[in-house]
Amino acid sequence: MRSDTIKKGFEHAPHRSLLRATGVIKEESDFERPFIGIANSYIDLIPGHVHLQEFGKVAKQAIRDAGGIPFEFNTIGVDDGIAMGHIGMRYSLPSRELIADSVETVAEAHRLDGLLCITNCDKIVPGMLMGAVRINIPTVFVSGGPMKAGEVDGKKVDLISVFEGVGKVEAGIISEQELTEIEKEGCPTCGSCSGMFTANSMNCLMEALGIALPGNGSILAVDEGRLELVKQAGEKILNMVNHDVKPRDIITKESIRNAFALDMAMGGSTNTVLHTLAIAHEANIDFDLLELNEISKNTPYLCKVSPATPDVHMEDVDRAGGISAILNELSKKDGILKLDLPTITGQSLGENIAAAHSKDESIIRTIDSPYSQQGGLAVLFGNLAPNGSIVKTGAVDSKMLVHSGPARIYESQETALSGIMNHEVQPGDVVVIRYEGPKGGPGMPEMLSPTSAIMGMGLGDKVALITDGRFSGGTRGACIGHISPEAAERGPIAALENGDTIHVNIPDKSLNAELTDEEIQSRLDALSEFKPKITNGYLGRYARMVTSANTGAVLE
Numbered sequence: 001m002r003s004d005t006i007k008k009g010f011e012h013a014p015h016r017s018l019l020r021a022t023g024v025i026k027e028e029s030d031f032e033r034p035f036i037g038i039a040n041s042y043i044d045l046i047p048g049h050v051h052l053q054e055f056g057k058v059a060k061q062a063i064r065d066a067g068g069i070p071f072e073f074n075t076i077g078v079d080d081g082i083a084m085g086h087i088g089m090r091y092s093l094p095s096r097e098l099i100a101d102s103v104e105t106v107a108e109a110h111r112l113d114g115l116l117c118i119t120n121c122d123k124i125v126p127g128m129l130m131g132a133v134r135i136n137i138p139t140v141f142v143s144g145g146p147m148k149a150g151e152v153d154g155k156k157v158d159l160i161s162v163f164e165g166v167g168k169v170e171a172g173i174i175s176e177q178e179l180t181e182i183e184k185e186g187c188p189t190c191g192s193c194s195g196m197f198t199a200n201s202m203n204c205l206m207e208a209l210g211i212a213l214p215g216n217g218s219i220l221a222v223d224e225g226r227l228e229l230v231k232q233a234g235e236k237i238l239n240m241v242n243h244d245v246k247p248r249d250i251i252t253k254e255s256i257r258n259a260f261a262l263d264m265a266m267g268g269s270t271n272t273v274l275h276t277l278a279i280a281h282e283a284n285i286d287f288d289l290l291e292l293n294e295i296s297k298n299t300p301y302l303c304k305v306s307p308a309t310p311d312v313h314m315e316d317v318d319r320a321g322g323i324s325a326i327l328n329e330l331s332k333k334d335g336i337l338k339l340d341l342p343t344i345t346g347q348s349l350g351e352n353i354a355a356a357h358s359k360d361e362s363i364i365r366t367i368d369s370p371y372s373q374q375g376g377l378a379v380l381f382g383n384l385a386p387n388g389s390i391v392k393t394g395a396v397d398s399k400m401l402v403h404s405g406p407a408r409i410y411e412s413q414e415t416a417l418s419g420i421m422n423h424e425v426q427p428g429d430v431v432v433i434r435y436e437g438p439k440g441g442p443g444m445p446e447m448l449s450p451t452s453a454i455m456g457m458g459l460g461d462k463v464a465l466i467t468d469g470r471f472s473g474g475t476r477g478a479c480i481g482h483i484s485p486e487a488a489e490r491g492p493i494a495a496l497e498n499g500d501t502i503h504v505n506i507p508d509k510s511l512n513a514e515l516t517d518e519e520i521q522s523r524l525d526a527l528s529e530f531k532p533k534i535t536n537g538y539l540g541r542y543a544r545m546v547t548s549a550n551t552g553a554v555l556e
Contacts, residue, residue: 002137003035005111024071034113034241036063038072039103039131041124046079048120048192048199051221052144055118055230059142062234063116068241070116070234073106075099077124080446080472081159081193085417090443090534092123093470094542096278097555099127104135112137114241116233120144120192120221122473125202126275129211133247133282138240140344141212142233143203145221146314147191149306152181159193160307160474162186163448167456170421191221194313195306197473201268202275207323208262210250210343214352218318236344245342251283254338258349260292261336264299264375265326266317267308267394269473270481273377274390277552289379289388289550293509296378299336300370301394302329303363307476308376308395312363320363324356332367380480382512383520384466384492384502387484387550389511395476397461401507403478405430405464407500412436413447413469420453427462430502434493435530436469437486438553442534442543448472451479464504466511468493470549478504480511484550488530495523 006015008031019025038059042052056072063070078095082088107115117128120143132139150157165179192199204217213232219225239245256276263272273292280287303326305312317323330336331353339350358364365371376394381387393401405428410416416433425431431450438444447469454463455477464478468486471479485491492513496502501514513520534540545555 001034001113002111003113007031024069030069034068034238035111036068036070036114036116036237036241037107037110037112038063038070039075039115039117039128040072041075041077041119043077045082046077046121047147047187047190048144049077051190052118052120055144055227058227058230059116059118059234062231063237066235066238068238071110071112075102075124075128077121080122084446085449089445090441090539092446093438093444093553094538096123096127096130096275097542099124100130100134103128103131107135107137114138114237116237117141118144118230120199120203122198122202122271125199125206126279129279130282133251133279136246136248138237138245139211139247140233140237140240141206141216142230143192143206143212143216145191145219145223145226146200147187147194148189148220148222148315149194149313150185150188152185156311156313157182157186158195158306158313159186160195160452163452163474164456167453170453171457173458189222193474194315195474196266196268196308196314198269198271199473200314201263201272201473204266204268204323205259205262205272205276208259208327209255210341210349211247213345214324215322218314218322220315220318239346240344248283250342250344251279252341253285253287255341256280256285256287257295258337258341260295261299261330262323262327264296264377265301265330266303266305267301267376267392270377270390270392270471271473274470274482274549274552278554281552281554292377292379296375299330299375300333300367301372301374301376302326302365302367302370304371304394307474316363320360321356321358324353325358325364328353328356329358329364329367378506378509380506380509380511382510383515383517384511384513385483386492387548389466389480389483391480391506392475393506396478396506399461400464400478403430403464403504404501407432407496407498407502409434409496409498413445413450417450417453420450420457425454425459425463427459429463430504431463431465432493432496433465433467433469434487436467437488438546438549439543440486440488440530441469442532442539442546444470444549444553446470446472447479447481448475451475451477466502480504482549484548486548489548490524490527492520494527495520
């Protein structure tokens with residue numbers, strides 16, 4: 001065992017003395033058992049994590065009952081919704097790297113034999129997996145589970161209803177009192193926000209990757225079955241340690257393709273692309289963005305969940321059979337999934353999903369009657385995005401799949417939000433928000449406030465938005481993000497001027513400006529050198545070290 005480094009032999013008496021002082025070591029024989037780290041992410045500031053302290057207690061007992069010695073530690077976390085629209089959002093994506101580093105640091109410093117990662121929200125899931133894959137010791141993931149949807153006047157509401165309500169108040173569609181009612185009901189329980197937003201998207205992908213148990217993505221936070229899942233995860237990590245099954249045995253090129261196929265079938269968050277590329281990077285797996293369009297072309301869109309439709313949330317997906325049912329349906333078409341891959345259950349992915357089926361075909365459609373024959377995400381290329389950009393096709397109004405219009409340019413999301421709320425943006429426009437990429441932001445902030453304002457003000461089927469920043473998993477509309485290279489690295493988006501005609505063609509996977517290559521280069525040559533907005537502290541260091549979105553925005 002790795003932990004023998006700190007517990008075997010007379011020379012390690014000081015280590016054992018300190019371990020005894022923790023109170024975790026109950027008897028001498030405990031030094032003969034595997035040391036399992038519980039990487040928890042309990043924090044009072046995030047509704048998706050406020051209940052994880054109890055999960056930690058359940059996990060500890062399960063690990064001890066299964067023959068291990070549990071040591072719990074915490075990582076940090078950022079609530080993207082609370083961080084939205086101010087400098088706090090610039091810390092959201094960078095927090096992923098801190099979380100990965102913290103998992104690596106604790107596990108390596110204390111020679112842990114295995115990890116049980118209790119995650120839930122946006123950056124915590126990929127951050128912990130990046131750290132686990134990096135150190136490559138046996139690891140099991142279990143999430144805190146989704147929140148229930150709220151209800152106002154018989155209609156379902158969620159956090160996105162609240163964000164879009166701000167724009168509706170500005171447009172005179174609803175009153176401030178009505179917004180207050182939505183605010184109070186939008187987030188009615190603990191758990192990750194109730195739609196197919198980034199947190200739930202990532203927790204679903206953990207099932208397809210094989211690193212979490214079936215049910216991880218859809219069983220509600222307040223469901224008794226969630227605690228049972230935590231208990232099972234505590235038992236499984238001992239099996240993983242005893243059989244020396246490591247993350248890189250499970251996280252492979254093939255399992256990543258399986259995860260992206262699920263992503264396409266359920267129209268997951270665009271952030272899943274960014275995070276999964278970063279996970280692949282940690283596993284030394286080469287994954288090109290072009291492969292996503294290949295996967296999308298072959299993968300039908302089977303399950304529409306908020307924000308793609310307002311009436312379906314994760315509780316409905318769970319009731320209809322959960323992620324296993326979606327995967328089982330995908331398995332009926334050749335070439336989508338590789339079913340013989342190992343998972344933490346000790347069985348293959350195919351064996352995990354064999355008994356699952358859709359219990360409600362209005363929620364999880366069959367392979368023969370999908371919403372569309374292609375997946376819910378697409379990568380667009382063109383003279384504005386030579387290295388790619390991402391759009392959630394499943395949440396785009398059909399009128400906006402092909403759109404041409406004049407550029408209305410903003411150099412930050414704050415000025416863009418102000419412009420939208422002040423009615424500067426007109427029907428037909430293409431809103432451009434630039435210098436908000438990984439380096440330019442810095443931190444590649446999400447654009448939920450401006451995109452929600454566009455939807456709330458009734459412009460969702462009339463206006464497109466493109467950015468080198470990124471979007472919340474709750475964003476809907478013709479919103480194209482992750483444009484690479486970013487403006488701060490003199491990407492073509494930096495060459496745009498107000499009034500330039502921009503062509504968006506999602507079916508053709510293209511994003512272009514009506515400019516020649518020579519015109520773009522001439523404008524870029526005339527630009528002054530980009531000056532970082534923040535040069536000190538963590539964000540200053542992050543901006544100097546981060547790579548482009550098309551490589552996962554990892555640190556080098």
